[in-house]
Amino acid sequence: MPKTGMLTTIPDFTLTPRIDQVGAEERASRFTKRSIKKEAKVNGLKLVLNMIDLTTLEGKDTEGKVKQLCYKAMHLHDALPGLPAVAAVCVYPTMVKTAKNALKGSGIKVASVATGFPSGQASRDVKIRDTRYAVDNGADEVDMVISRGKFHAGEYNYVFDEIAAVKEACGEARLKVILETSDLITFDKIRRASDIAMYAGADFIKTATGKIQPPSSMPVALIMIEAIRDFYYKTGKMVGMKPAGGISKAKVALHYLVMVKEVLGEAWMNNHWFRFGASSLANDVLMQIMKEKTGVYQCASYFSID
Amino acid sequence: MPVTNKKNIKKSNTIKLKFDTGWSYAPAPESKSSASFNKQYDLFINGEWVNPLSHKYFDTINPANEEKLAEVAEANAADVDRAVKAARNAYEKVWKKMPAKERAKYIFRIARMIQERAREFAIIESMDGGKPIRESRDFDIPTAANHFFYYAGWADKLEYAFPNRNSNSLGVAGQIIPWNFPMLMAAWKIAPALATGNTVVLKPAETTPLTAMKLAEVIRESGLPEGVVNIVSGGGATGAAIVNHPDINKIAFTGSTEVGKLIQRAVAGTNKKVTLELGGKAANIIFEDAPIDQAVEGVINGVYFNQGHVCCAGSRLYVQESVAKELIRKLRDRIETLIVGDPLDKNTDIGAINSRQQLDTIHKYLKIGKDEGYQMYESSCSLPAKGYWCRPTIFTDVAQSARIAQEEIFGPVLAILTFRTDDEVIQKANNTPYGLSAGVWTDKGSKIFNMTKRMRAGVIWANTFNKFDPTSPFGGYKESGYGREGGLHGLLPYVNLSN
Numbered sequence: 001m002p003k004t005g006m007l008t009t010i011p012d013f014t015l016t017p018r019i020d021q022v023g024a025e026e027r028a029s030r031f032t033k034r035s036i037k038k039e040a041k042v043n044g045l046k047l048v049l050n051m052i053d054l055t056t057l058e059g060k061d062t063e064g065k066v067k068q069l070c071y072k073a074m075h076l077h078d079a080l081p082g083l084p085a086v087a088a089v090c091v092y093p094t095m096v097k098t099a100k101n102a103l104k105g106s107g108i109k110v111a112s113v114a115t116g117f118p119s120g121q122a123s124r125d126v127k128i129r130d131t132r133y134a135v136d137n138g139a140d141e142v143d144m145v146i147s148r149g150k151f152h153a154g155e156y157n158y159v160f161d162e163i164a165a166v167k168e169a170c171g172e173a174r175l176k177v178i179l180e181t182s183d184l185i186t187f188d189k190i191r192r193a194s195d196i197a198m199y200a201g202a203d204f205i206k207t208a209t210g211k212i213q214p215p216s217s218m219p220v221a222l223i224m225i226e227a228i229r230d231f232y233y234k235t236g237k238m239v240g241m242k243p244a245g246g247i248s249k250a251k252v253a254l255h256y257l258v259m260v261k262e263v264l265g266e267a268w269m270n271n272h273w274f275r276f277g278a279s280s281l282a283n284d285v286l287m288q289i290m291k292e293k294t295g296v297y298q299c300a301s302y303f304s305i306d
Numbered sequence: 307m308p309v310t311n312k313k314n315i316k317k318s319n320t321i322k323l324k325f326d327t328g329w330s331y332a333p334a335p336e337s338k339s340s341a342s343f344n345k346q347y348d349l350f351i352n353g354e355w356v357n358p359l360s361h362k363y364f365d366t367i368n369p370a371n372e373e374k375l376a377e378v379a380e381a382n383a384a385d386v387d388r389a390v391k392a393a394r395n396a397y398e399k400v401w402k403k404m405p406a407k408e409r410a411k412y413i414f415r416i417a418r419m420i421q422e423r424a425r426e427f428a429i430i431e432s433m434d435g436g437k438p439i440r441e442s443r444d445f446d447i448p449t450a451a452n453h454f455f456y457y458a459g460w461a462d463k464l465e466y467a468f469p470n471r472n473s474n475s476l477g478v479a480g481q482i483i484p485w486n487f488p489m490l491m492a493a494w495k496i497a498p499a500l501a502t503g504n505t506v507v508l509k510p511a512e513t514t515p516l517t518a519m520k521l522a523e524v525i526r527e528s529g530l531p532e533g534v535v536n537i538v539s540g541g542g543a544t545g546a547a548i549v550n551h552p553d554i555n556k557i558a559f560t561g562s563t564e565v566g567k568l569i570q571r572a573v574a575g576t577n578k579k580v581t582l583e584l585g586g587k588a589a590n591i592i593f594e595d596a597p598i599d600q601a602v603e604g605v606i607n608g609v610y611f612n613q614g615h616v617c618c619a620g621s622r623l624y625v626q627e628s629v630a631k632e633l634i635r636k637l638r639d640r641i642e643t644l645i646v647g648d649p650l651d652k653n654t655d656i657g658a659i660n661s662r663q664q665l666d667t668i669h670k671y672l673k674i675g676k677d678e679g680y681q682m683y684e685s686s687c688s689l690p691a692k693g694y695w696c697r698p699t700i701f702t703d704v705a706q707s708a709r710i711a712q713e714e715i716f717g718p719v720l721a722i723l724t725f726r727t728d729d730e731v732i733q734k735a736n737n738t739p740y741g742l743s744a745g746v747w748t749d750k751g752s753k754i755f756n757m758t759k760r761m762r763a764g765v766i767w768a769n770t771f772n773k774f775d776p777t778s779p780f781g782g783y784k785e786s787g788y789g790r791e792g793g794l795h796g797l798l799p800y801v802n803l804s805n
Contacts, residue, residue: 018749020769023600033440035334035652043329226599229323233635236321257329262643265323 013156016195017230019187019223028219031258041254042292045285048253049076050084051271053111053242055279056091057118057210066095070102072306077286079302080293086282087271088141092117093134100138111141111176115166118180118209120145124162131169142166143176143206143242143277146193148183156196163200176204176242176275181220182212190220194227204240206277215246218255225263238267244277250288253281325642334652336439341429343516347378349385349539350522352392353532359384364541366515369436370649370658370693378515381538386507386547389536393478393505394553396533401505402475404531410461413500415528417454420493423524424448427517431489432649434516436658436694437612439650442489449774450493453792456776457497460797464502467794473801475503476579477555480548483518484561485511485660486615486716492518494791495558496535502800504556506535509548511561513661515539546572554578556800560617563714563740563785581789581799583617583781585714586742588763589735590620590771591725594628596747600769602636605720608745608771610644610698613659614718617786618743620771622711624731627724634702634722641685641698648690656718659694668696668717675701675710675719706734714740728753732760741783745771764790 036044054073056065066089073086088109089099099110112134116122122130131142144166150158167175177197181190197205205224207216221243228239241260247253253276260268268274283303291297346363348355360382365374381389401409420427427450428442437446464473479499483491488510499506510518522537538544545565549557549572556579559569563584573580590608592601608620625633649657659665676682680701689695696718704711704721711721725731735744744763746754754768764782767773774780779795781787789799 017599018595018597020597020600020749023597023603023769027600027603033444033652034331036331037334038332040330040332047329232323233321233632261327261329262325265325266327267324269327269329 010199011195013192013196016188016192019191021187021219024187024222025219028217028222028259031218031262032255034255034258036254036258042289044254044257045250045289045292046084047269048250048257048276048285049282050087051275052086052282053088053090053244053275053277054086054282055089055210055244055277057113061092061095063095063098066091066098067102068306070099072304073103073108074106076282077290077303080286080290083289087275090143090277093130093137093139096134096137096139109140110138111143112137112139113143113145113209115144117143117145118211120147121149124165127162128165128169131166135169135171135173139173141174141176142170143178145178145180145209146197148180151184151189151193156192159193160196160200163197163202167201174203175201176206176240177202178206178209178244179224180209180212181207181216182214187219187223190223191227194224195231198227198231198239202239204242204275206242206244208245210245210277216243217246218259221256222259222263225259229264238273240273240275241268242275242277247276247278248280248284250281250285253285323639325639331653333648335648336429336432336650336652338429338433338650341426341433343376343430343520345376347376347515347519347539349379349381349389350519350526350537351385351389351533352396352536353526356388358382359388364512366434366513368433369513369660370433370690372692372694375434376516378519378539381509381540381544381547383547385538386544386551389507389538390478390480390551390553392533393507393536396531397477397505400531401534402503406462406464406503409500409503410458412528412530413454413458413461413497416524416530417451417458419524419528420447420451420454420521423520424451427489427520429650430520431517432657435485435488435514436649436660438654438657439652440654441612446487446490449776450490453490453493453497453776457501457796461501464797464801467797468801468803471803471805473502473797473803476800476802477504478553479504479506479556479558479800480551480554481506481508481558482545482548482561483508483510485514486612486617488514489517489521491560492521494560498791498796499558499800500534502797504800505533507548507554508535508537509544510537510539512539512541549573556580558791558799559583566787579799581781581791582787583789583791584742584785584787586617586619586740586782586786587622587712587714587738588618588620588740588743588745589622589624589738589761590745591624591731591735591747591757592626592629592633593746593748593753594626595749596629597749597769598629598633598636601747602633602640604745604747604769604771605637606640606644609720610656610718611772613656613696615660615664615716616772618765618772619716620743620745621715621720622735622738623720623722624725624734625722627726630722630724634700637700638683641683641700644685644687644698646685646687646689646695646697656698659696659717662694664716665694665696668715668719671710671713671715671717671719672699675708675721678708678710680704680708680710706737712738728756732757736762739785742781742786743767
């Protein structure tokens with residue numbers, strides 16, 4: 001489906017690189033063998049905190065819940081001064097206004113899921129309006145889901161055009177495209193969806209909604225990170241990465257950081273280009289930072305749950 | 307609209323990733339406290355440590371800092387004779403007569419004891435040989451233990467290994483092992499010999515004798531009958547004494563093709579059975595439809611594993627021209643992220659070169675490659691001031707006629723050649739005096755089978771490289787030697803079959 005008039009030639013997505021699953025899993029496990037100790041651990045954990053999109057995406061979300069989460073985002077653990085804040089708070093479109101107000105002046109971004117999250121089974125028109133609603137209410141970032149059904153049916157043009165249309169609806173807001181990798185299943189398809197999203201204008205690609213099992217894994221994230229690197233090699237354009245769902249332990253987050261460092265390098269080692277979508281990761285990171293500082297693990301009760 | 311944002315967009319060929327990040331790993335050295343070894347080792351003969359009749363000892367050093375670790379006895383012909391006599395005596399009086407299931411118990415016990423002391427073995431292996439602790443911990447020592455486990459299982463099942471035949475043990479096996487996988491090679495040699503009812507005189511390599519000495523301790527503690535395994539350290543003269551000893555029935559050698567040829571001459575006209583596992587210059591072939599990122603990892607594991615001190619290393623890389631540029635770019639970026647340094651640091655990917663002599667050999671070939679006019683890329687990492695080190699290195703646009711494409715370098719040096727068609731690459735891959743291993747990378751199953759059928763190499767890996775398992779036979783074609791080690795096939799060199 002080559003298109004003309006754009007800076008980059010759009011490739012034929014049926015020809016995206018093939019992935020050998022065994023090799024990819026082996027490579028991903030190599031990152032987990034890195035030993036991260038002492039100051040490297042503390043610095044890494046602070047970086048992780050700063051990359052978190054603190055998330056609440058529940059049917060039972062209320063303004064009260066969102067306000068509390070926003071307060072937590074700004075005051076992760078006041079007992080320990082000098083901690084960075086999280087990167088963003090991620091909510092449903094109806095909660096964007098509340099979050100925006102609560103976070104005013106903090107520098108923390110508001111991200112909103114949109115486009116019929118999490119299934120994406122909505123008409124194009126509804127998805128665009130969902131996106132505009134979030135942006136009009138002040139969302140700095142939009143996390144969209146792709147149409148997995150259309151993707152499996154081989155309608156790559158549809159998926160591509162939809163992402164491009166949502167990107168246009170985003171205006172200045174940065175667009176994260178959620179592939180929902182557990183719906184795509186194979187590594188070949190995950191790579192193909194990554195390429196479609198990036199060529200269609202994604203600012204970030206994101207693994208999962210966090211709503212279905214199994215959660216995304218390191219090998220899956222590796223496939224996407226390598227797609228980002230290849231896209232950068234070809235076009236010179238950087239695309240961000242956001243693994244989400246199932247990352248609740250500090251140790252795992254450090255493994256992801258190792259992976260970014262060794263595949264993408266310095267330019268991606270900040271929250272403009274890398275995020276963790278997580279609801280419970282922050283407290284484990286805080287607990288580990290306190291452990292490094294005091295030498296002992298503190299009880300989970302010392303860390304606020306929001 | 308998609309991809310129209312022009313700011314920050316550079317020309318593709320100027321794009322470079324930067325891996326020197328603000329966040330770096332702190333040193334994570336493995337503690338040496340759980341490993342202990344003596345200042346001096348004698349010869350392990352007939353279940354005891356005995357002073358060498360030669361009265362000579364030689365130093366073994368740590369190649370990462372050039373410090374002396376210990377001194378080890380140098381066995382002369384008289385010492386070897388003593389060891390062979392002990393092995394013969396144990397064979398005739400004990401081992402030959404022992405029921406196979408009893409033999410198996412000892413081999414199982416040795417396997418378990420290696421597992422229990424795996425950490426100690428791994429640390430000493432890395433100190434004595436220079437290999438990264440990640441490899442000795444995750445590969446060398448566990449695989450060594452697995453070889454003992456595997457062959458222990460065969461000991462009382464030989465009638466199933468060779469159906470309708472009787473298998474008879476040979477007698478005394480003389481075994482000479484190299485310095486690249488000291489402990490693993492000891493296991494490859496000793497385990498099948500014991501399982502089939504033979505006794506052993508083993509000579510570890512001159513630069514890496516320490517884990518063999520620790521293995522002797524394990525063997526002694528295991529209660530294995532005296533003289534069944536004898537370990538005599540020394541250099542080339544010691545090896546020659548083993549090869550030439552008239553009362554040895556079988557020679558198993560892993561090492562250089564040059565020495566392999568000497569051994570073949572020496573045993574010509576004798577009754578000795580021989581297996582030789584010698585050098586290699588493996589072709590690793592990447593087709594345009596290959597999973598490129600996984601192939602890059604395969605190339606890295608293929609040639610930089612154990613500093614390239616691997617006889618089956620994928621040191622000749624054939625890349626289909628249409629993907630050569632992309633692959634080389636990725637390889638160049640990848641070698642920047644390899645961590646070179648202290649073998650005992652858990653984050654080290656490439657440790658120290660095994661010896662000064664080997665480092666000189668590698669440097670000689672680096673110079674030859676440059677003089678031959680090939681483009682050389684090496685990692686920009688810094689190297690420690692003391693010890694023997696070599697950066698991971700790539701030569702591109704190499705010709706088939708280049709010496710760096712033909713000769714075994716045995717270091718972290720990769721020669722990259724390109725090809726156009728299947729027939730061409732098979733011809734080029736087979737165009738070598740060696741034939742130990744090869745690799746094929748393609749998404750197409752039928753192509754894999756076509757390639758593996760036509761290539762002359764003992765082991766061919768498809769979409770992976772340098773994978774080992776005790777159940778899988780290993781060995782070469784042509785000047786890479788003959789005979790197979792590992793698997794069911796690995797039993798055969800240690801038995802005589804009769805009807």
